[in-house]
Amino acid sequence: MTMIYKRAKILATIGPATHSSEKVEHMIKAGANGIRLNFSHGSYDDRLEQIAWVREASKKLGKPVAILQDLQGPKIRLGALKDNHFDVKKGDKITLDHALAEHDGSSTLPVQYNLAAKVQVGEPVYIFDGKVRTHVVEISSETAIVLEVENDGYVMSKKGLNLPDTDFSGDVITPKDYQDIDWGIDKDIDYVSLSFVQSAHDIEVLRGYLGEKGSDAQIIAKIETKSAIDPAELERIVEASDGVMVARGDLAVEVGAEIVPVVQRQIISLCQKHAKLSIVATQMMSSMVDNPEPTRAEVSDVSTAVILGADCVMLSDETANGTYPIETIESMKRIIIYTEAHVPIHSLTTPMEIDTHSAAIGAAAMDLAEHMKATAIVDETKSGATAQRIAAHRPFRPIISVTSSARVAQQLALLYANKSFVKPDGEKAGLNLANELVESGFFPHGSTFVLVSGRQPGLKGATDTIRVRTI
Structure with missing residues (x-):
């Protein structure tokens, strides 16, 4: 064969660092097979430009490129804090109040979701990517909960919360998500990625909604919650979806970083069993946000995903906000090609025999x-x-x-x-x-x-x- 090609694919996120037709073309030329649009950020006008740039570059290069609409989901965040900073110490009590419009510097903090309707006393609440760990000690009103802090630290405006033991059934697809889905129905989107999936039912709800709207987009389930990795539920999610993304950032906060590599392997194996797409995501080459070369640990991380037989590896901040977005894609491509050339890659499990x-x-x-x-x-x-x-x-x-x-x-x-x-x-x-x-x-x-x-x-x-x- 005269050509060199990679079997594992690259999904790259577009953002401020790559927001131009030239950058998009360079991303695809460098090795990106798909472009992720993160609907947690940016405007619809930005998205229209980006979709047009992808399709123009795809046509020019003669290379089909997937566009993935990544929905924000029920990402729960603090509101704006006074001076963008609030210190906490172990044993402190803080209140999160959905009704609070403005923070005055006190221990009552605004939150963008009414947790009082969902949480129970004793459940953990992790703030700022788990940097501050707390648990619920009281539901003080219809809109407020009281937390006890378990370690010294600080929080900042708009930082996220993780609640691994809280049941958010029925709220996985938010009003913003529905608005974004409606906007994207006729915008040439290939995949819709659902965040914070808890059960196969969440996928079925989204599939029904897309069907009603006449969309032929396929569905990617993002696995980033504790409930989703229950073995029986995880397989049901894989079966219900068209593909699965191992969203390792929030998943690590919810279940512990040591569990993530095992879950990653399980998901890739299940996707091979059911002939579904598998995507490994989050911090694969994160040092290249600021540096022109990846760390040895990052090279090993990408190579491991390739050896496991992942369909696709994903770049987030590296290409959305990084200083070296094109170099990151080129580096990832080199890792994929070298690994595939030197390590035999086999399916982790025998694909399920079905009568088709x-x-x-x-x-x-x-x-x-x-x-x-x-x-x-x-x-x-x-x-x-x-x-x-x-x-x-x-x-x-x-x-x-x-x-x-x-x-x-x-x-x-x-x-x-x-x-x-x-x-x-x-x-x-x-x-x-x-x-x-x-x-x-x-x-x-x-x-x-x-x-x-x-x-x-x-x-x-x-x-x-x-x-x-x-x-």
């Missing part, structure tokens, strides 16, 4: 490609299901997906080992594309391809044929 054509054909195509030492697997797909089933086996060779749907091609941009092309439906769409790729030098002459297709081109679920061709 796509599952059976996917497994057979993978086995045949291995036996024939094929150069690539070429998959004609309408929905992307067959490509997902093949990718779940973590093939060493690329999956070339040809589809008539730009949406499917963009969604498959984040799939392991996949490179997608948009072509009209036709009986020889896959074979014609393979010929084009050989003639253009993308693959060398004499390449062997396993072609996966259906006798009814363009029909979902009609994949039923495997052929082998040497070109």
Whole structure:
């Protein structure tokens, strides 16, 4: 093969550091396969520009790129504090009051959510990424709770709260989220990422709402709560979603940092089992916000995610606010390519056998490609299901997906080992594309391809044929 490609993909967040058409193009050229829009920040006008820049760069570079709308979710924060600072000591009592409009410097602090309606006495409340740990000692009014501080520290305006033992059922999708979803329905968004998922029911509610609005966006469940990592519930969440993001920042605060690597492995394994997308996120290259090179620990972190077989690794602040956004993507790409070239990567678990054509054909195509030492697997797909089933086996060779749907091609941009092309439906769409790729030098002459297709081109679920061709 004449090309060097990475099987694990990169999802990069756009922000002030990359808010220009030139920067977006450079991100994609450097190796980003998807762009994350963080709806906790920014305006709709910003988003319109960013989406247009992504699509323009994608067209110019001939590379389908996924756009992910990351909803804020019920991120609970303090309100504005006097002088943006409040010191606390172990044993102090502080009150969080949703009705408080302005902080006067006292121990009663404003909070942007009515916790009195949700918490129970004794439940932990972690403030400022867990830097200040407290627990509930009293529900003092319909809008206020009293906390006892467990360690010396300080808090600042708008810092987040984590409540790992509090049940927020029914409030996972907030009014702001619904507003953002409505705005994005007709904005060419490929994925909607739901924050602070607690159960599979949260995914089902979002899927129903997207369906009512006519959206064909797929759903990513962000795992960052204690309730979501219950083993039985976690598998139900994976089954209900189209993909899962290991949101390691809030998850570490809620359950303890030592638990996160194990949960990360479990999630990647479950996603492989059910042929769902897996994304590893948060602080993967965080030192590159300020430095031109990653730390050895960060290199190891990215490499470990690749070895586990994650579909995608994500950059947040590194590309949204960092000094070296393009260099970070380039560095991450080098780590991925070197790891994949030197470590055999296998699925952590056998993909679940289900009674569908796509599952059976996917497994057979993978086995045949291995036996024939094929150069690539070429998959004609309408929905992307067959490509997902093949990718779940973590093939060493690329999956070339040809589809008539730009949406499917963009969604498959984040799939392991996949490179997608948009072509009209036709009986020889896959074979014609393979010929084009050989003639253009993308693959060398004499390449062997396993072609996966259906006798009814363009029909979902009609994949039923495997052929082998040497070109």
